[in-house]
Every structure is written in C-alpha cells, then in structure tokens.
Amino acid sequence: MKWLILLLILCPALAWGQIWNDNFDDGDITDWEMYGDGSWGLVSDGSLCLEQSNMSASDSWAVPDAITDQADYIMKARVKVIGFSADGAIEILCRMDNGDIHFGIGHMTGFDGIYIYDDNNSLIADSMTMSITYGEWYHYMAYLNGDAVKFKVWHEGDAEPVDYQLSAIVTGWNAGMVGVRTSNASARWDDLIIIPANIPFPSLSPIGISILALMLVLTGAYALRRAYRRA
Numbered sequence: 001m002k003w004l005i006l007l008l009i010l011c012p013a014l015a016w017g018q019i020w021n022d023n024f025d026d027g028d029i030t031d032w033e034m035y036g037d038g039s040w041g042l043v044s045d046g047s048l049c050l051e052q053s054n055m056s057a058s059d060s061w062a063v064p065d066a067i068t069d070q071a072d073y074i075m076k077a078r079v080k081v082i083g084f085s086a087d088g089a090i091e092i093l094c095r096m097d098n099g100d101i102h103f104g105i106g107h108m109t110g111f112d113g114i115y116i117y118d119d120n121n122s123l124i125a126d127s128m129t130m131s132i133t134y135g136e137w138y139h140y141m142a143y144l145n146g147d148a149v150k151f152k153v154w155h156e157g158d159a160e161p162v163d164y165q166l167s168a169i170v171t172g173w174n175a176g177m178v179g180v181r182t183s184n185a186s187a188r189w190d191d192l193i194i195i196p197a198n199i200p201f202p203s204l205s206p207i208g209i210s211i212l213a214l215m216l217v218l219t220g221a222y223a224l225r226r227a228y229r230r231a
C-alpha cells in the first residue's frame with residue numbers, strides 16, 4: 001500500500017515538474033549564448049534579470065545552452081518592455097532549428113499588439129491588438145503541443161486570462177532550442193520557465209483521471225479495512 005500512497009504524492013509533482021528555469025538570481029549568464037547586434041547584460045529590477053539595452057539593435061537574441069531539442073512544452077517568461085526605436089518586436093523563440101516560432105509583442109506601423117509568427121511560412125499566424133505600457137512587466141505564456149501552438153500575454157498584477165488569446169497550427173518546426181529576441185527594441189526578461197505541455201491536470205486525459213480516481217478508491221478501501229480490523 002505504501003507504493004500507492006507514494007504514487008499519489010508523486011503524480012501531481014511529476015505532472016507539474018519543471019523541465020528548465022532561469023531567474024538569473026545566481027548572477028550567471030555564461031550558460032546563455034548571445035547573437036546579433038544587441039547589448040546584453042544582467043541588471044537588477046526587483047531581482048536580477050536579463051536585459052537587451054540597445055534599442056537600435058535590429059536583430060538580437062539569446063539562447064540558453066540547456067535546451068537543445070524540446071518539442072512539446074509550455075514556456076513562461078516575465079517581460080518588461082523598455083521601449084521601441086522603430087517598428088520592432090520583443091519575442092520568445094520556440095523550437096529554434098534554422099527557423100522557429102516567434103511569440104511576441106510587436107510595435108509596428110498600424111499594429112500594436114501580440115502575435116504568433118510562423119518563420120517557416122514567413123507569416124503572422126495569429127494576432128490581436130493590445131495596448132502595452134512601457135516600463136511595466138508582462139507575462140508571456142506560449143503553449144506548443146504537436147502542430148498546435150497558443151499564446152497569451154497579461155499585465156503583471158492582472159489576473160491571468162483563462163484562455164489563450166491566440167492560437168494557430170504551425171507545421172515544420174517539431175523541436176529545437178528556445179530563446180528571447182528583440183528587434184529595434186529594448187527589454188528585460190526574468191523568471192523563464194519551461195514545463196511539460198501535455199501532462200498538467202487541466203489537460204489530463206480521461207484515462208489519467210480514471211487511474212487517479214481508482215487509486216483514491218483503493219486507498220480509501222484499504223484505510224476502511226484497517227479501521228474495521230482494529231475495531
């Protein structure tokens with residue numbers, strides 16, 4: 001019976017297990033590779049965070065060494081938009097492999113908002129307008145499961161939207177690295193987390209729910225039998 005109790009404890013922990021995270025509070029960014037024309041560094045902003053400070057850098061990205069071939073996952077990040085110098089973007093990049101899927105905030109002619117960009121087909125797969133206040137923190141949450149990708153953004157302090165705001169079917173990028181990117185913009189990132197996309201309880205399969213229910217019933221029956229024998 002001990003194994004049953006252990007499983008009950010471990011299942012939720014495994015379901016919510018983190019694949020990777022970095023909050024930069026160790027003051028170390030040597031485990032990141034930087035590319036392009038940006039100016040990267042650590043700054044303190046409540047806690048230590050990663051900054052790209054060159055607002056005129058046209059294409060600048062940073063990639064953690066730890067993630068090399070990730071397929072299905074949820075990537076969360078806190079992002080502070082410092083500002084844009086022209087039409088530009090502040091993005092997280094997913095499944096990078098000579099291309100990628102971009103999830104980001106864009107400030108472009110005729111458009112201020114959030115989007116999913118499909119690099120394989122060079123098109124914005126989904127977007128919506130959203131007003132962004134410079135100098136304030138936002139939360140990014142990107143979901144990738146097979147060809148289905150989703151994205152939501154919310155202002156820090158506001159409630160997280162229940163549903164993803166954007167969704168698209170993006171083919172061609174099955175797995176790869178992750179990263180953060182700016183184009184003609186300056187931004188700060190903190191509290192990056194990658195967790196499994198297809199295990200957490202809200203999306204637990206009917207079979208998974210049945211197994212958990214069965215385990216609970218067995219545990220209850222065992223406890224009743226022990227109580228009866230003691231009586």
Ligand SMILES: [Ca+2]
Binds near residue numbers: 023025
């Ligand atoms: Ca931090």
